[in-house]
Amino acid sequence: MTHNINTNIVTEAMQAILENGLEGMGTAYTMLLNEAMKIERSEFMGAQPWERTEERKCHANGFKPKRLSTRLGKLDLQIPQVRGEEAFYPSAFEQGQRSERALKLALAEMYIQDVSTRKVTRIMETLCGIQVSSSQVSRATGLLDEELEKWRSRPIAEIPYLILDARYEKVRQDGAVRSCAVLIATGVNAEGKRSILGVSVSLSETEVHWRDFLRSLKKRGLAGLKMITTDDHKGLKSALKTCFSRVPWQRCQVHLQRNATAYVPKKEMRTEVAQDIRDIFNASSIKEAERLLEINIEKYEQKASKLAVWMHDNIPEGVSVYQLPKHHHKRLRTTNMAENINKQLKRRTRVASLFPNEASLLRLASAILIEISEEWEAGNRYLKMDDQ
Secondary structure (H helix, E strand, O other), X not given: OOOOOOHHHHHHHHHHHHHHHHHHHHHHHHHHHHHHHHHHHHHHHOXXXXXOOOOXXXXXXXXXXXXXXXXXXXXXEEEEEEEOOOOOOOHHHHHOOHHHHHHHHHHHHHHHOOOOOHHHHHHHHHHHOOOOOHHHHHHHHHHHHHHHHHHHOOOOOEOOEEEEEEEEEEEEEOOEEEEEEEEEEEEEOOOOOEEEEEEEEEXXXXXXXXXXXXXXXXXXXXXXXXXXXXXXOOOHHHHHHHHOOOOOEEEOHHHHHHHHHHHOOOHHHHHHHHHXXXXXXXXXXXXXXXXXXXHHHHXXXXXXXXXXXHHHHHHXXXXXXXHOOHHHHHHHOOOXXXXXXXXXXXXXXXXXXXXXXXXXXXXXXXHHHHHHHHHHHHXXXXXXXXXX
């Protein structure tokens, strides 16, 4: 089935930008989004407007006006409707608004509870463009929370590789501002594709929180693990021993490299030590890595005894990756994937800066992570899962 793009719409959108600059972006986006939704409706119906075809599932039924407040201003959209048993709602419109809705709700909760700063009040007026009430926020959070909880509790298939990480956000509790841990689990499945498996929020990153989070992943079907990659988070190692004692653990090599700096007695030694550790991690085999480790422990016993002890106790935790196929080493020896996720979260959470409660933080984190995961799942493979 072919779809003819209305070139007049594209031309008009471009003209709006050329004539009005950035102020015309809202008008241009409205035109293009309305046209995209009409094309999607035709695909859904299995027929173009007024087209007779055996594949047609339903019929067009006009449009429903909807005003959407965005960073580009208020957009007057025309949501295509269909007539028949099939339900239709534009996916591009809905999916792209999860994190936007969650962010607005976080700001709205702060605004209503009178814990917002002048910055948040100003953003609230610009971003939402409307007056909000506690009942409106309550209804909106209920609808979004139901959708997000379905994603957080969905079944998990076989996952060979698991990457765990945590970040912190500020949450108000009982009149005080506290650090709240956001635990995130990312997996690479048997086909080599990435997905975000789950997220948990709590006012601590203790062993109990990690243990409960890992158990929830197991309860949803997490199995087939060959390697778990993490940083040395407090409480995480104990939780892993409880929940996944037989799964090899890879400690992030990047964080290990950074941690070593604290044990280098002289500043002029740092470059040399960093290179020695890199040589261990880049060794051609586990035996070669172990040989280089022994050499370096002996090398530093006299001039940096604390470093030598630290290397003996910690470096072996960074070479478990040698148990995997060689072409998997580079991407599974660090938590860089998780660090990139944290950067994307930070870009959105810093707008709020302070969350009114744990539920608000979990809502926004979940919405952002869903969008990241959906993009990954629709994209290319992250790893080739053969043994070559």
